[in-house]
Amino acid sequence: MTNLVEVKDLEVHFPIKRGVLFDRVVGHVKAVDGVDLTIVKGKTYGLVGESGCGKSTLGRALLQLTPPTGGEVVFDGVPLTSLPPKQLRAMRRRMQMIFQDPMSSLDPRMNVESILTEGLRAHGVGGNRTERRAVIAKTLDAVGLPRWALSRYPHEFSGGQRQRIGIARALVLGPELIVADEPVSALDVSIQAQVVNLLDELQDQLGLTYLVIAHDLAVVRHISDTVGVMYLGALVEEAAADDIYATPLHPYTRALMSAVPVPDPDVEDRRERILLAGDLPSPANPPSGCRFHTRCPWAQPTRCRDERPALRVIGTATHRVACHWAEDIEAGRLRPHSVEASLVTPPEMAGAKEAQGALESALENPGGPVI
């Protein structure tokens, strides 16, 4: 079992700029804020989390498409984060990406042949035109597209076929790692299964390693060996797929899993659901301590507020949880309590507290001067 990808303390902070003539950085959106994970060669790592938790940014930062602001990504022993641009470009051959929206990720003015040869050309692979054609034909067969697709343009295909083109483009260079960012969420449910199975088959045939980013828990469970759950830019729990679905340990994962409906009406009726109060806090102004404490039904007065929990092994060797009280919650020593939904302050409001105060005082004495 060798690790293909090692991510250490990865950070992606986007500056919030303000100013008329010269930009002034007034804060950072911490899209990814200290993530550690390893992806084992030939396995699938599934990344789940609600929208806005930074899972897509993590995928892009891993491929150096969005430059990370901190931390390290090591791919097959090579540290990508410190690689000069030229060598990074050469490395891209070994790691590819599949996008969520197959329409917008395919150049509308290129036919399928040009789309597929582009990568080969960029890396000078495949020699002349006939050799390239042979490589492309093989790839088309692998993803289940007919030969006549070559001269067609993306807008002439259905959604599922387009995603197959996207997969073919990723495969044509013979990569080892594929980052699939929501590969099926833009597709019809009937097509989703086809594409998921295709990804599965390709992994068996070609020995691919996947990082699958999704918010569909069923898809992730089906395809993944290891599942990581993200909340507000950080991993909160990571375990083998069956393990995490059977015994979720982090309160957030529990809430997430309890939202999955069970296809049995009796069980479904008795199913206990954990409803989270409030919204996802702003990543520009994340809560102190545990990121989840503002919404956690098990939040405790000590530690949760002021100490950020690190991922630690609990139970089986591969199960890692970032919660101070995971054991106590699992053993039933802590009971869930109700949570008051707290107001989420958007980043641009952070500096506007005085203005709000002035507005309130103006409302209290209507006769007084306005501000």
Place this chain on the structure above:
Amino acid sequence: MSTKIDKIDRLSELSAAKDDERGVSLWTEAFRRLRRNPAAITGAVILLLFVIVAILGPILAPFTPTDPSGIREGVVKSGQGIIPGPTGDHWLGYDHQGRDFFSRMLVGARQTLLVGVISTLIGLTIGALIGGVAGAAAGLGGRVGRWIDVVLMRIVDMLLALPSLLLAVSIAALLGASLTTVMIAVGMVSVPVFARLLRGSMLAQAGGDYVLAATSLGVKRNTIALTHILPNSLAPVIVQATLTLATAIIEAAALSFLGLGNPDSAIPEWGVMLADAQPYLGIRPGLAIWPAAAIIVTALGFTLLGEALREALDPKLRK
């Protein structure tokens, strides 16, 4: 499942065999849409006539457009306000110097087309160059690229800040009155429009997923800018070029009218003819109405085609 896929493939192959072998590119599809649009056809017919007249004008003209035969024969006495109107021989009558007006109208089309096309080409080339570099730099060039973009765009803004006619007049005054001057002046006026348009369009495309996809394939940035971003950004620029042709003709006419055009008024040009007609408006308004109508109809043709092209190329109307 694979047998099922095979079956589906065979079926789709059968249906594909029915229509033509090659795929339909977006340009082809836009052209098909264009052909079904009556406005586009009207515009195209007007422009076709205009181009034919421009090319064949000297052959079609019944008289020599520079020959003051009216004065020689004593029919035209513009000093006394006698300029005869249309007759059987001279369909639109004479101008103030006794030249056949219909012949002058036909021959004048060539100059007008030349001014419109060349000045638009000047504006398009310079503008697209500036805008293309700025857009590519801002979209893909990182921090250095953003500075290149800022510098180029401020230069363009300076051009844009001057009123177009004032800019054209000052350029014309700088270079001296001639036809080339008019072309350069009118071209320079449209430079900032093309530059801003292409830059904005390229910036929008640079954020697209397919650019990210190309980056992740390992395609070089210059190649991405040229093969992905530029072709996808061209549609609005082409539309703008057709629309600019119309305004360029009008602006060139305005400059000629102000006396900044070709000083040799022997070579007919619609704008100059319009200017020359000024003193005789009361006697023979036809001298102004015909060139004005010709300019308007030509501009209308370009505008109709341009608007139809915009509709045909609009990605929102696709699918």
